[in-house]
Ligand SMILES: Nc1ncnc2c1ncn2[C@@H]1O[C@H](COP(=O)(O)OP(=O)(O)OP(=O)(O)O)[C@@H](O)[C@H]1O
């Protein structure tokens with residue numbers, strides 16, 4: 001008993017390689033963004049008309065780049081700097097950042113924009129049109145220029161009705177406002193995700209494209225060093241230079257890596273944690289190697305997606321996992337998954353959703369890359385759709401899903 005208490009106390013008191021570990025968290029916006037100066041400059045040039053000639057034009061910019069290339073952080077930084085400079089010039093520019101993955105419907109996106117504007121939306125079930133009108137009137141009354149960044153716009157495009165996409169992209173032009181007040185930044189992983197759109201919408205969106213290439217090893221080195229030295233994530237001298245080099249070389253695009261800064265930063269943070277558990281005052285290559293073997297890139301992206309799922313989508317995933325455990329197979333007919341889903345839902349005191357809704361969940365999970373579907377060969381009863389999880393079913397995944405389900409159920413109760 002006391003031995004364990006001592007262990008906990010020692011660990012709390014114990015040495016650490018970290019100084020300001022919060023600067024390594026994913027949402028932290030650092031002061032510098034090494035190797036994104038060019039993109040920030042391009043953004044500024046695209047938007048400078050708002051300051052020099054406000055109201056004359058509605059700006060649209062597309063940002064495209066693979067995961068972890070700094071699209072989100074760079075755009076937020078730009079928004080922060082740009083609105084501050086506007087303020088110094090006596091102009092009101094408000095920057096709003098919407099994650100389409102979190103605000104999954106047009107209406108929720110509009111409510112979030114209103115929130116970020118500090119505009120109260122009445123709680124009496126307004127339509128998207130009415131909400132948009134409220135926002136627009138608010139901008140007019142206060143003489144505000146609004147920049148709306150639609151982050152993960154690919155997701156919105158792949159899951160929303162065409163009318164909603166059209167509304168979002170075109171409505172403002174159709175208002176024919178004399179003074180232009182609304183400007184857009186669309187963030188996409190792939191430009192090709194717009195391929196399914198109508199030409200008229202596409203032409204509207206794709207105007208100025210700013211590319212975010214994957215980082216090279218030298219670039220990642222600078223990004224990591226900036227967090228270590230300037231942002232003081234670690235105690236001075238705690239991280240060996242060769243460790244930073246090692247991590248940069250794993251992920252640099254020129255060294256066969258993915259060029260993903262998020263994974264490089266995660267690996268650095270985890271290396272520090274491993275050094276702490278081992279009671280080491282230095283973060284060595286050996287720690288980085290251990291960290292690297294723990295970080296499975298594919299998994300870390302998927303795990304992020306899971307945190308955004310609804311309760312019943314999670315239950316569908318759980319149903320597939322249950323079947324896998326029971327039968328050892330990977331692919332299951334849709335009907336079987338639905339049966340298992342009904343059982344899982346009832347066990348948790350939830351009313352199972354109807355067939356069409358379950359079908360819709362499966363379609364969305366497929367779009368998110370969480371499940372894979374294929375047609376069965378022709379059998380006695382004709383073709384059926386077989387589905388499987390796209391990620392290995394591990395204990396970690398199992399725990400995550402169970403925790404998320406528990407959280408959702410608790411949230412419902414507290415509502
Ligand atoms: N040039 C940079 N300088 C400093 N930090 C960076 C830079 N680029 C990316 N990062 C950091 O790397 C992580 C990933 O960046 P970000 O979230 O902006 O990527 P993203 O392109 O939006 O990825 P995704 O497509 O997955 O959303 C963040 O922690 C961010 O702060």
Ligand SMILES: [Mg+2]
Nearest residue numbers: 071072073151
């Ligand atoms: Mg992003």
